[in-house]
C-alpha cells in the first residue's frame with residue numbers, strides 16, 4: 306500500500322498540526338542484552354523531508370537507525386520494544402528482507418562490494434536476492450540509480466570497472482545508487498560523509514537535498530553545520546533519549562532544552 310497516511314505528529318508527547326508522516330517510532334527502546342541503549346523514543350518522520358539525528362558519540366544514534374531497517378536484531382543480544390510504523394504498518398510484522406528493500410541504508414565508510422564492477426554494485430541487491438531481470442531492465446535501473454546518485458556522468462564509460470577503484474566520494478555515491486536501485490521509501494544514512502573530504506562532502510550534501518523529492522531521508526550526523534545545511538527537521542538524542550525534535554531552524558535558533566543548547570555550543574564535543 307503506497308498511499309500516505311496522516312498521523313498526528315508526536316513530539317515528546319505533545320501534538321502539533323497533522324503532517325504527512327511516513328515513519329513513526331512509538332515507544333521504541335533498543336537493547337544489547339540487558340542494557341537499554343535507546344530509550345522509549347517517539348518520533349514521527351515527515352515524508353519527502355530530510356531529518357537529522359544528532360547527538361554526542363555513544364548516545365545511540367547508530368543503534369536507533371539500525372532498528373529502523375531491522376538490522377539491530379542481527380547484532381548479538383540486539384532486541385527492541387515498541388513499534389516502528391511504515392505507512393502505519395509495523396515493520397516488525399513484515400518480512401525483514403522486504404523491510405530492507407523499502408528502508409535502505411548507507412554506512413559511514415563507503416562499502417562497495419570489492420569484487421563487483423560498478424554496474425554489478427548498483428544491482429547488487431537484485432543479484433544477492435537471486436532476482437533475475439532482463440538485461441535492458443537492469444541497464445535502465447543502473448543508469449537511473451547512478452543518475453539519481455549524481456554519479457552517472459562520471460562513470461558511464463567505465464561501468465565494467467571495479468567499484469573500489471573509485472574515489473571515496475564516488476564510492477559513497479555508488480553505495481547511495483545501490484540503495485536507490487531497490488526503490489526505497491526511506492533512506493537511512495549513518496554519518497555518510499565522515500570519511501570524506503570537504504569537496505566530496507559538499508557533493509553528497511547537495512545530493513541529499515535533491516534526493517528528498519523522491520525518497521525520505523534520515524541522516525545521522527555528528528556535524529552540527531551539516532544538520533543545519535541539509536535537514537528540514539532535527540532530533541537531538543542524548544544518552545539514548547530523545548531530548549528535542551523540531552524543525553531544524555527552530556531547534557538551532559531557540560533550543561527548548563538546556564542539553565540541546567549545550568550540545569550546539571560545543572559543550573559535549
Ligand SMILES: Nc1ncnc2c1ncn2[C@@H]1O[C@H](COP(=O)(O)OP(=O)(O)OP(=O)(O)O)[C@@H](O)[C@H]1O
Pocket residue numbers: 337342360361362363364365366367368369380381527
Ligand atoms: N554490538 C554492541 N554490543 C553491545 N553494546 C553496543 C554494541 N554496539 C554499540 N553498543 C553500545 O551502545 C551505545 C550506543 O552506541 P551507538 O553506536 O548507537 O552510538 P552512536 O551515537 O552511533 O555513537 P557514534 O557517534 O560514536 O557513532 C554505546 O554505549 C555502545 O557502547
Ligand SMILES: [Mg+2]
Pocket residue numbers: 366367368
Ligand atoms: Mg554511530
